[in-house]
Amino acid sequence: MLKLKPFEKYVGNDDVVSYIGIRADEDRVGYISTKPNIRAVFPYKEHGIDYAGVMQILKDSGIGLPPYLEWGRTHSGCYFCFFQKQIEWVRLLEKYPQRFAEAEAYEKISDDAGKTFTWTQGMPLRELRKPENIEGITRRWEEAGRKRKANQGDKSLVEVFTGLEREDEERASCLICQL
Numbered sequence: 001m002l003k004l005k006p007f008e009k010y011v012g013n014d015d016v017v018s019y020i021g022i023r024a025d026e027d028r029v030g031y032i033s034t035k036p037n038i039r040a041v042f043p044y045k046e047h048g049i050d051y052a053g054v055m056q057i058l059k060d061s062g063i064g065l066p067p068y069l070e071w072g073r074t075h076s077g078c079y080f081c082f083f084q085k086q087i088e089w090v091r092l093l094e095k096y097p098q099r100f101a102e103a104e105a106y107e108k109i110s111d112d113a114g115k116t117f118t119w120t121q122g123m124p125l126r127e128l129r130k131p132e133n134i135e136g137i138t139r140r141w142e143e144a145g146r147k148r149k150a151n152q153g154d155k156s157l158v159e160v161f162t163g164l165e166r167e168d169e170e171r172a173s174c175l176i177c178q179l
Contacts, residue, residue, distance in 0.1 A: 008038065011132070016037060018033070023045070025051055071091045071094075074088065079103060080106070080119065084119070086128065087141040090128070093129055102121060103125060103142040107119065107125055110125075
């Protein structure tokens with residue numbers, strides 16, 4: 001409602017091709033227009049380009065990684081992403097405290113059922129920002145990272161060639177499948 005309806009209104013009746021950046025390894029559908037003049041195209045899905053493939057494109061093109069990945073984001077450049085992990089909120093607070101404060105201002109705590117809105121389940125940002133909570137979140141994230149590395153096993157060929165590591169559980173296909 002906040003993104004697609006305004007887009008469709010802006011487009012009006014003009015013929016449009018809308019390129020959707022969903023990777024081949026993502027398990028989601030994405031935007032499919034109900035308007036006959038808007039054609040959605042999924043180039044990454046259509047060409048079998050997964051996470052490692054996108055990282056390789058960014059590296060080969062000279063563009064490099066998006067800046068938000070440098071400070072710990074996993075998948076989105078949106079400051080107020082609902083899907084952020086708690087550690088990502090901590091990093092947002094450290095790197096962009098004003099953006100964190102903006103997100104915090106949107107939250108609403110209410111005694112009325114269904115009237116509370118927080119970005120993270122069970123911990124409003126005003127609680128997350130407390131030093132003891134930041135310390136606990138950071139400690140749990142570091143421990144999980146150590147466990148993940150200890151259980152990682154061998155790297156895939158794509159990881160060796162690109163120099164990038166995947167954080168998720170899924171393994172990318174080998175480099176041959178990327179060509």
